[in-house]
Amino acid sequence: MDAKEYENAIEAFRMVSHEHPISPDAFNNIGCALLNLERYDEAVREFDLAIKHNSQHFEAYMNKGLALFELGEIKESVEFNNRAIEIEPNDSHNYINRGTSYRTLNLDQKALYDYETAYDLDPSLPLALGNLITIHKKLENCNEVLRLSKLYIYKHGSRNDLEEIVKDCASLVPDCE
Numbered sequence: 001m002d003a004k005e006y007e008n009a010i011e012a013f014r015m016v017s018h019e020h021p022i023s024p025d026a027f028n029n030i031g032c033a034l035l036n037l038e039r040y041d042e043a044v045r046e047f048d049l050a051i052k053h054n055s056q057h058f059e060a061y062m063n064k065g066l067a068l069f070e071l072g073e074i075k076e077s078v079e080f081n082n083r084a085i086e087i088e089p090n091d092s093h094n095y096i097n098r099g100t101s102y103r104t105l106n107l108d109q110k111a112l113y114d115y116e117t118a119y120d121l122d123p124s125l126p127l128a129l130g131n132l133i134t135i136h137k138k139l140e141n142c143n144e145v146l147r148l149s150k151l152y153i154y155k156h157g158s159r160n161d162l163e164e165i166v167k168d169c170a171s172l173v174p175d176c177e
Contacts, residue, residue: 003037024054028063035067043067058087062094069101077101092122096131103135111135126156133162 031046044067050060065080081098088094099114112135119128129152136144149162 024050024057024060027053028057028060031060031063031067035063035070038070040067040070044071056087058084058091058094061087062091062097065097065101069097069104074101074104078105090121092118092125092128095121096127099131099135103138108135108139112139124155126152126159129155130159 027046027050031043031050034040034043034046044064047060047064047067050057051064054060061080061084065077065084068074068080069077078098078101081094081101084091084094085098095114095118099111099118102108102111102114112132115128115131115135118125119132122128129148133145133148133152136148152159152162
């Protein structure tokens with residue numbers, strides 16, 4: 001969608017929220033459109049309204065975590081990802097988002113755990129496997145990078161940066177095969 005389409009979506013969801021002032025889905029959808037327009041502060045306010053009207057709306061917690069991450073409020077982002085995971089522990093995207101926050105905070109073992117969990121929950125998701133490759137590269141786990149890279153190519157085809165990641169890993173760990 002382009003910016004105009006997101007603006008139109010915001011207008012439509014605002015109409016819904018006026019007709020149904022306690023519709024958490026409308027507030028969440030407005031927040032998502034604002035998130036895509038990179039209007040993060042406004043998005044946070046909409047996600048807060050969704051949460052106010054439904055304290056179990058895991059998508060609003062997850063999306064608020066994304067907005068906070070984009071605002072550079074990484075620790076706060078983790079808190080909202082934690083709440084989303086409490087509500088919906090089987091959604092792989094929650095773990096990917098929290099793992100990315102952990103990776104940004106240099107909490108690599110926690111990031112690794114979350115990426116592994118995301119992959120276990122949804123092995124068909126390229127993002128889960130790609131993040132596993134990235135964190136293993138950061139941790140210089142060369143053999144895992146190579147194993148997961150081969151698996152990625154087998155499952156999802158080539159990826160533009162994958163060859164470079166493997167080459168970088170091999171140069172980091174000379175005995176890597």
